[in-house]
Amino acid sequence: MSEEARRQLLKMLMERSYQYRPDNPFTLSSGRVSPYFIDCKPVTNSASGLALVVVESCAVDPSGVGTPRMLRAYDDSFLDDLARIAREIHVGGALACCQINHTGRFAFVEEPLAPSPVPAFGRTPREISLSEIPGLRQAYAAAADRVKRAGFDMVELHGGTGYLLTSFVSPRTNLRTDAYGGSLEGRMRFPLEVVASVREAVGPGFPVGYRFEADEWLPDGFQLDEARPFARALEKAGVAYLSVMAGTYESFFLPEVMERSARDGYMADLAAEIRKEVSIPVIAAGRISTPELAEKILETGQADLVGLARVILADPDWVQKALTGREDDIEHCRADCDACMSQVMGGQSVACAAWPVEKIQYVKSMAEE
Numbered sequence: 246m247s248e249e250a251r252r253q254l255l256k257m258l259m260e261r262s263y264q265y266r267p268d269n270p271f272t273l274s275s276g277r278v279s280p281y282f283i284d285c286k287p288v289t290n291s292a293s294g295l296a297l298v299v300v301e302s303c304a305v306d307p308s309g310v311g312t313p314r315m316l317r318a319y320d321d322s323f324l325d326d327l328a329r330i331a332r333e334i335h336v337g338g339a340l341a342c343c344q345i346n347h348t349g350r351f352a353f354v355e356e357p358l359a360p361s362p363v364p365a366f367g368r369t370p371r372e373i374s375l376s377e378i379p380g381l382r383q384a385y386a387a388a389a390d391r392v393k394r395a396g397f398d399m400v401e402l403h404g405g406t407g408y409l410l411t412s413f414v415s416p417r418t419n420l421r422t423d424a425y426g427g428s429l430e431g432r433m434r435f436p437l438e439v440v441a442s443v444r445e446a447v448g449p450g451f452p453v454g455y456r457f458e459a460d461e462w463l464p465d466g467f468q469l470d471e472a473r474p475f476a477r478a479l480e481k482a483g484v485a486y487l488s489v490m491a492g493t494y495e496s497f498f499l500p501e502v503m504e505r506s507a508r509d510g511y512m513a514d515l516a517a518e519i520r521k522e523v524s525i526p527v528i529a530a531g532r533i534s535t536p537e538l539a540e541k542i543l544e545t546g547q548a549d550l551v552g553l554a555r556v557i558l559a560d561p562d563w564v565q566k567a568l569t570g571r572e573d574d575i576e577h578c579r580a581d582c583d584a585c586m587s588q589v590m591g592g593q594s595v596a597c598a599a600w601p602v603e604k605i606q607y608v609k610s611m612a613e614e
């Protein structure tokens with residue numbers, strides 16, 4: 246992506262104020278889209294004020310499906326559903342981005358794949374052979390092409406949460422001794438090759454973003470010192486923006502990480518560190534609970550954009566309330582609650598615990614097959 250195209254992308258996003266990441270897997274257990282997903286007010290409401298809707302991660306390959314309700318992008322039979330989502334996002338006035346992913350060692354399959362056989366939650370994944378690597382690259386590329394054909398404006402690679410791309414860069418989960426392991430250069434080879442394949446598949450002018458793991462928050466894991474050069478390498482490889490996150494399923498529930506994650510703006514400092522390394526836009530997320538905090542993050546230059554997930558799940562009118570001076574009416578995500586994450590991990594459809602009971606019942610009924 247040229248410098249000019251990058252600047253244009255940032256301008257386009259900034260003009261629309263806030264980014265929104267829905268992260269509501271209102272999908273049916275077959276991976277098909279539920280009526281509620283399409284009905285989802287924050288996505289389709291043209292007055293929402295949202296800049297960019299990043300649709301939750303869609304599997305690039307059957308071996309990378311993380312939960313029964315995960316969206317999928319590995320076959321043209323999913324094209325119509327993806328196209329419906331993109332259309333509805335556009336009706337709402339936002340740019341549409343679709344995240345693609347292989348859940349690697351956390352996959353909900355008989356034989357999860359990983360760079361090395363490092364056990365996860367009692368299951369030992371199978372080491373990916375050298376001969377399988379081109380096929381995996383191709384799976385990401387084909388899924389990205391499908392996202393483009395479905396009418397999305399951009400695609401995002403999920404490089405966080407300990408999924409396949411993170412597991413390659415992590416010294417904890419990548420113990421390989423071939424060209425795809427060892428030094429940081431070897432460990433980042435696969436993600437960079439995936440970026441190259443995806444870039445080639447979607448062609449110039451179609452932005453490819455990256456959900457970026459800045460720190461696994463594990464003592465032997467991938468940490469900020471290695472994240473800095475990796476961020477620079479991704480920029481060089483043509484990534485359009487970095488959406489910074491931290492933690493993996495293996496650290497999210499550690500007491501110290503839970504304590505840290507309960508704080509407002511808990512990943513903004515990491516976004517700020519990554520922003521020092523690159524000139525592409527950087528997105529900060531993580532309990533950006535109030536418009537005041539969002540403004541502070543932007544004004545102090547910690548990030549170029551803010552991402553809202555649970556924040557806006559708890560109150561779909563967050564942006565509207567922010568724009569019309571009704572901050573005091575915002576319904577806040579509860580810092581001591583992990584209901585939505587537990588529902589996702591348990592393969593259920595998501596209903597926020599802060600919603601009125603009738604809405605929870607309605608959403609659950611829409612998600613039934």
Ligand SMILES: Cc1cc2nc3c(=O)[nH]c(=O)nc-3n(C[C@H](O)[C@H](O)[C@H](O)COP(=O)(O)O)c2cc1C
Binds near residue numbers: 554
């Ligand atoms: C239920 C749930 C599902 C999520 N799904 C995704 C996902 O598909 N892709 C992704 O990059 N992040 C996902 N996330 C992480 C969020 O994007 C975000 O980084 C994190 O929740 C912090 O922001 P928040 O405090 O506004 O929720 C998910 C989070 C939750 C709680």
Ligand code: SF4
Binds near residue numbers: 555559579599
């Ligand atoms: S209140 Fe609970 S269920 Fe609702 S968004 Fe926050 S963590 Fe998720």
